[in-house]
Amino acid sequence: PDAAAEEKIQGETKASVRCLPLEQPDQPGRCLISGRETKTLALFAQAY
Incomplete structure (x- = not known):
């Protein structure tokens, strides 16, 4: 993923x-x- 977006x-x-x-x-x-086009799906979550 894009570092700035991450x-x-x-x-x-x-x-x-x-x-x-x-x-x-x-x-x-x-x-x-x-809003940029991407071909990478990244899943985000919080760590507990």
Whole structure:
């Protein structure tokens, strides 16, 4: 994931990347933070 977007998510939610699935989507998507097109799906969660 984009480092700046990852830092923003972590700063606002205390969540960090937990998984980059081996099977990625066939179609590109959009980053929820930057709005840029991406082909990487990243799963975020908080550690307790």
